Amino acid sequence: MRRLSLESVKPGMKVGRPIRNTNGQILLNVGTILSEKYIARLKLLGLHSIYIDDGLIPDVQVDDVIPEETRVKAIQQVKKLLQSHSDSMGGGISGTDKIYPTINDIIDQLLDNTKLMVELIDIRTMDDYVFAHSVNVCVLALMTGITLGFERPKLFHLGMGALLHDIGKIQVPKSILDKPGRLTEEEYAEVKKHPQYGLNILSKNPHVSSLSRLVVYQHHERYNGEGYPRQLKDSEIHQFAQITGMVDMYDALTANRVYRRGFPPHEAYEMIAGSGNYLFNFEIIEPFLSNVAAYPAGSIVELSTGEIAVVVSTKKGFSLYPKVRMLVDKEGNAVQELVELDLLGCRNVVICRVINDFDFSRVGQGIKYKSL
Template sequence: MRRVPTKMLKPGMRVGRSVINANEHVLLAAGTLLTETFITRLQKLNIPSIYVDDGFLPDMQFEDVISEKVRYKAMQQTKKVFNDFHYTKSLVGLDKIATIVDEIIDELLNSKNIMVNLVDIRSNDEYTFGHCVNTCILSMITAIRLGYSPNRLRLLAIGAILHDLGKTLIPPEVLNKPGKLTAEEYNIVQKHSEYGFELLCQNTQFENASRLVVLHHHERYNGTGYPHGLAGNQIPQNSAIVGLADMYDALTADRVYRNAYLPHEAFEMLAASGDYLFEFDIVKAFLHHVAAYPMGSLVKLNTGEIAVVVENRPGFSLRPKLRILFLANNKPCTSQREIDLAEVNNLTITQVLNDTIELDLLKSKHIKINLV
């Protein structure tokens, strides 16, 4: 299974993972064969990419860190809170937000090996809601690694899932501008953290720890963040965790103004940010559970062999388990040969291949491979 940009989809490809919107409506079920009509519909819905099943890993299960039911329930409730406030200027449904946060916490705490292997797919129109839920989940995974208690985890999670609430007060034409923001527009967008903080201060349901997450999630370790230019230990740890999770999810998402960065590119950016943009221990805890090369990634080794990632484990984000597909001479590997990079020292990943282009190139050389 691999993620393919909607503009590169072709009739006959098989949907690998159901496409579901924030209202829990299944737009395309897993296993559906794509037609021109389906592809056109996905494009009109502003869905930038989907997962397709290309036959590489028929025996592997791609699992999210939380259940699909809980994820979309969280998206639906977040969407309702944001939309209701946008139209009524009152915060309602906050008790349901707290309930869904508890469900996410329960699932994560009961998971034995949490590993972020999938990039969430959502339409550009529903980016904010999916982003808030993803940021919440990634923040909790990091905090669990850092040893947070369930109560402390809950306060973090509530702030995380509402961290962009203030964007409901930003003019849509500025927030959704496809091009580069002017200095004035950027200053307007920066106000969202203060707006969100002020909104939560008006409601007695929130504790200060959750409010401060919203206020300070754009502060940076080196003092270059906003709104107060805090630095180092001045930044609450909860806010720093959410800031890191927020940045990773934004980098790996397709936006109207740019394509998503590949997971290994975002991984490298964050790995270089320790004690610069974020405290090193927080970066280390975050990357412990995030795969640099998610399952299904097509990679090239220093031997010239081409392989697909079949497994990732916590703590070995850069050393996944691989299945060899092609030998160094581009001939298909006839035996099912797997290599665990965590157990060998002489093999390294030198390149992440552009799945669609590179596989088309291999096919053009008359090498047969079961793609779809």
Template structure:
């Protein structure tokens, strides 16, 4: 299978992964032949692309770190927490247990995956952004924690904090959260209060892990001290806060927001790498970029050598040097063959220049 961006989707292509709507209903099942009306509807719903099955992608299967059913259950649990807090500001033990179950299942799912590499495209759902973002940040944070060899106890607290990192936004008016233009100083001051409000809300309940509350409080602090709400720097920021801030920024960058379109994973990884040592803890940044596939398996790419093809394998420690199945020289089709950007001596001067349109 391969990923085709929505603008390159054509009638007659075959969808090969189920697409889910905001209420977790199946919008388009696997095996369905794409029609022009489907393409228009997918554009309207905000889809950036879909996975298709065709002759050039035969035998290529991206690794799935978190399956759709688990993601849907986690989104449902996060939604219930927000609904409970929005109505009565109380978090009961039953809802906490649901969150704990989700965290445990994500930890086990990630730990059971031999190749710890995340295709962010597979994380993207089309539920309400707040809920799906919370789940994505949890998955990214837990995977980073595993890459850093932290214990299950730390991973559990990290996951709980990541799920609830934005709960303080229930105190921010929705018109500010969804504003397309630049926020006023007063509006931004309200937004900057949400880590503290979330911390106070969860700490007051008494049944949420204290260390997780600290992670929520710190998730907008920056390594160089320019963050909020306290302005902490370096290791004065809790471990959970330092991990969650990277996951939070990365998922936001790869998501459509009211004020800009989503960036491609490769562009977002470059931003994270550029912030190492200033915005982000350098050791955590190094671990984070080793769990992200900037060019996921199934992505069509152009090379500086004027060749193009499809990514068939990624290397966690060399995220920008995947194995590529070459399909075209310039625009001329060729008999497919493999180039290993990491190990082929003849490919040392070759780099990926962008995503291909075929």
């Protein structure tokens, strides 16, 4: 299975991963044959890409770092929390204690699967972006905390703060958050108030610790002092907030938004890698990036040898050196036999570029392995 933009999806292709609506209900399940009607409907829902099974790597199964049912449950709980605040006419927020078990479940599941890499990018409708983003930031922050060796209580406070990090955005006008064009100075100034809004919402909540509230308040502060709301620097910013701000940036970069397409994972990886001791403390960057595949399984890449291959897996801690399966040889001919190369043990061969869907559609025809 591999991720494909909806512009490149054709009728007759097969769904490779369940597609859900904002309520967590499955719209199209694995194995569904896509029709023009289905594709048009997915576009109306605001989706830009889906996972398809086109037979290219039928033997490769990419797993999420947490079970899908846990992710769906967490998204629904975040959604319910935000709605409870709206229903209270801007007062406090209720039910934060009800997400304790879910955060503990996520911690348990991540601790049980410490060898898994982040290779999947959530497929989100525009309507559920905020909820799905919050859960993903929680998961990525906890993975970073686990790599840093945080004990269980610290992981819980970090996870709670990361899950609620954008709660203040419910007081920012939706017209600003969903604006497709560039924000005015006044609109951006309003967006920059959301950490303070979030702190205000949680300030009297007995179920959210002071550490978790600090994450909400400081997650947009930056190492160089150019963040907000207080322009804090370096050690003035709590480590939990720096971790959450870093993974928040990564997840936002890779997500499709109304005003721009998401960056490919390898580009977002490079942006975070280059931000050490500038936007974030260098000491938290490597632990985070060790959990993220720069080239997720299913990525089509060109090698320095001139060959074209598909990524099949990445060993944790070696994000830039995946195992690849050859598709097209140096002469431009489709490779008929199954040949794989582990770039981790072959450092004289590197990935030169990621090939987009359109370019691959022109060169990837007729690839079928005799052994599959």
